[in-house]
Amino acid sequence: MLKLLKELTAADGVSGFEAPIRHLIAEKCRPYADEMHVDTMGNLVVFKKGKKHNAPKLMIAAHMDEVGFLITKIEDTGVLRFQEAGGINPRVALGRRVLIGANHVPGVTGLKAYHLMTPEEEKKTPSIAQMYIDIGAESKEEAAKLVKLGDPVVFDSDFVRFGEGKRRIKAKAIDDRIGCTQMIKLMEKDLPMDVTFVFTVQEEVGLRGAKAAAFNLAPDIALILEGTTSADMPGVDDAKKVTLVGGGCVIGCVDTGTIYDRKLFECLRDLADEAGIPWQIKNYIAGGTDAAVIQRSRAGVRVANISTPVRMLHAASTVADKTDMENGLKLAELFINAIAAGKVK
Numbered sequence: 001m002l003k004l005l006k007e008l009t010a011a012d013g014v015s016g017f018e019a020p021i022r023h024l025i026a027e028k029c030r031p032y033a034d035e036m037h038v039d040t041m042g043n044l045v046v047f048k049k050g051k052k053h054n055a056p057k058l059m060i061a062a063h064m065d066e067v068g069f070l071i072t073k074i075e076d077t078g079v080l081r082f083q084e085a086g087g088i089n090p091r092v093a094l095g096r097r098v099l100i101g102a103n104h105v106p107g108v109t110g111l112k113a114y115h116l117m118t119p120e121e122e123k124k125t126p127s128i129a130q131m132y133i134d135i136g137a138e139s140k141e142e143a144a145k146l147v148k149l150g151d152p153v154v155f156d157s158d159f160v161r162f163g164e165g166k167r168r169i170k171a172k173a174i175d176d177r178i179g180c181t182q183m184i185k186l187m188e189k190d191l192p193m194d195v196t197f198v199f200t201v202q203e204e205v206g207l208r209g210a211k212a213a214a215f216n217l218a219p220d221i222a223l224i225l226e227g228t229t230s231a232d233m234p235g236v237d238d239a240k241k242v243t244l245v246g247g248g249c250v251i252g253c254v255d256t257g258t259i260y261d262r263k264l265f266e267c268l269r270d271l272a273d274e275a276g277i278p279w280q281i282k283n284y285i286a287g288g289t290d291a292a293v294i295q296r297s298r299a300g301v302r303v304a305n306i307s308t309p310v311r312m313l314h315a316a317s318t319v320a321d322k323t324d325m326e327n328g329l330k331l332a333e334l335f336i337n338a339i340a341a342g343k344v345k
Contacts, residue, residue: 001181001182001185001325001326001329002161002169002322004028004181004184004185005159005169005171005174005177005178005181005325006159006171007024008021008024008025008173008177008180008181009159009171009172009173009174009177010159010171011024012099012152012154013064013065013066013154013173014065014066014067014068014069014070014085014086014152014153014154015065015066015067015068015085015086015201015202015203015204015205016065016085016152016201016202016205017068017152018042018064018065018201018202019042020102021064021065021066021177021180022038022042022044022064022199022201025044025064025180025184025199026038026044028184029044029046029184029187029197032046032048032184032187032188033046033047033048033187034047034048034049035047039212039213039216040212041201041202041208041209041212041213042201042202042209043198043199043200043201043209043210043212043213044064044198044199045196045197045198045199045213045217046187046196046197046198046199047194047195047196047197048187048191048194048195048196048197049191049194050190050191050192050193050194050195050340051190051191051192051193051340052192052193052194052340053193053194055193055194055339055340055342056220056221056339056344057194057196057217057218057219057220057221058193058194058195058196058219058220058221058222058223058336058339059195059196059197059198059213059214059217059219059221059222059223059294059301060183060186060195060196060197060198060222060223060224060225060332061179061197061198061199061200061210061213061222061223061224061225061290061294062176062179062180062182062183062198062199062200062224062225062226063176063179063180063199063200063201063202063203063204063209063210063226063290064176064177064180064199064200064201065086065200065201065202065203065204065205065209066086066154066172066173066175066177066204067084067085067086067087067088067204067314068084068085068086068088068152068153068154068155069082069083069084069085069088069093069098069128069152069153070082070083070084070085070150070151070152070153071100071101071133071147071148071149071150071151071153072149073149074140074143074144074147074149075132075140076139076140077138077139077140078135078136078137078138078139078140078142078143079110079132079133079134079135079137079143080100080107080132080133080134080135080143080147081129081131081132081133082128082131082132082133082153083128083129084128085152085204085205086204086205086314087204087314088128088314088315089314089315090125090126090127090128090131091125092312092314092315092316093109093128093131094109094110094111094126094131095108095109095110096108096109096155096156096316097155097156097157097316098133098153098154098155098156099153099154099155099156100133100135100146100147100151100152100153101147101148101151101152101153103146105135105146105147106135106156107133107134107135107136107153108133108134109131109132109133109134110131110132110133110134111126111130111131111132112130133153135147154172154173155172155315155316156316157170157171157172157316157317158170158171159171161322166322167246167321167322167323168245168319168320168321168322169319169320169321169322169325170317170318170319171317171318172316172317172318173318174227174308174310174318174319174320175226175227175228175310175313175314175318176203176225176226176227177227178225178227178308178310178320178325178328179224179225179226179227179308180199181325182225182325182328182329182332183197183199183225185329186329186332186333186336189333191336191340192336192337192340192341193336193339193340195336196217196219198210198213198217200213200290203289203290204314207257207288207290207292207293209290210290210293210294211293211294211297213294214293214294214297214298214301215297215298218297218298218301219294219301220301220302221264221301221302221303221304221339221344222291222294222295222301222302222303222304223303223304223305223306223332223335224252224289224290224291224294224303224304224305224306225305225306225307225328225332226289226290226305226306226307226308227307227308227309227310227313227318227320228242228243228250228282228287228289228307228308228309228310228313229242229243229282229286229287229309229310229313230242230243230244230245230309230310230311230313231243231284231286231311232244232245232247232309232311233311238283239283239284240284241283241284242282242283242284242286242287242309243280243282243283243307243309244280244309245309245310245311245319245320245321245324246309246321246323246324247278247280247309247324248272248277248278248279248280248324248327249272249277249278249279249280249306249307249308249324249327249328249331250279250280250281250282250305250306250307250308250309251265251268251269251272251279251280251281251305251306251331252265252281252289252291252303252304252305252306252307253265253281253282254282254285255282255285255286255287255288255289256285256286256287256288257288257289257291257292258288258289258291258292258295258303258305260291260303260304260305261302261303261304263302263344263345264302264303264304264344265304267304267335267338267343267344268304268306268331268335271331271334271335271338272331272334275330275331275334277327277330277331278323278327279327279331280309287313289305289307291303291304291305304335306328306331306332306335307328308320308321308324308325308328309321309324
């Protein structure tokens with residue numbers, strides 16, 4: 001699973017520019033798909049037949065887009081101005097290596113020199129609009145040969161395993177390439193029922209792809225696989241740590257966008273307990289998932305969620321735990337089996 005995750009996190013997929021990651025995921029899914037297509041929004045929809053064809057219609061979703069930036073201006077000096085695509089705190093954007101456009105033009109984000117700042121400026125977090133990207137160009141004309149207005153920008157961040165047993169993973173876009181990885185691994189199995197897997201687009205800018213996909217598919221039940229906020233760091237009150245990295249997969253109960261179907265939550269909880277799978281819920285309500293729009297589609301959809309805790313979410317170096325990822329995958333498989341067996345009420 002980690003080899004696959006490494007490949008997926010390395011691919012580009014800023015919200016609205018998901019073609020590179022979609023192409024890679026499609027190649028990984030093709031050997032297992034009975035049907036596969038890209039819808040109007042750009043979602044990759046993969047149907048796999050199972051042993052049972054009359055079970056409730058199940059949709060499993062994970063978003064393939066990542067937060068990033070867009071080039072908005074080329075200055076006369078050759079530096080680039082940019083704006084964020086998705087929720088990125090300006091504090092994590094400064095002094096970062098980035099890659100621009102399809103040709104991966106390397107650059108570094110910057111700000112005017114510290115010794116030129118006024119006392120008032122020193123006290124404030126700079127905005128994205130005050131920053132620039134240096135690509136080594138010395139003029140607008142030189143920069144324009146390498147970069148175009150509207151080009152997407154991704155963080156340049158290596159995949160690294162570290163810590164005891166190398167359980168911890170550092171990479172960009174673990175949110176939500178981990179969910180995409182888990183879905184591909186589920187496809188590799190002999191499924192007990194038909195399942196439609198949806199790799200959604202534009203989640204980071206308003207859950208846009210999932211809304212269209214859910215309306216089109218009209219599922220009875222949807223399981224969303226996500227990477228979720230962890231704030232288990234020094235200086236954070238225990239009550240606000242949201243989730244704990246290494247503390248088990250997260251079963252969705254409530255977040256800022258969704259109160260998850262109670263019966264499905266109880267089913268996931270009981271399945272985890274019976275299998276000895278460590279799990280947790282959010283102890284502080286924060287974040288959201290594609291479930292918010294899927295739940296409200298048409299006459300309503302029953303939604304459930306399994307997430308992986310991720311530190312430094314929406315930054316260049318996000319961190320997650322291997323065992324949390326693996327346990328989330330195990331629980332998702334048990335959930336599919338329970339639906340196929342008619343144990344989900």
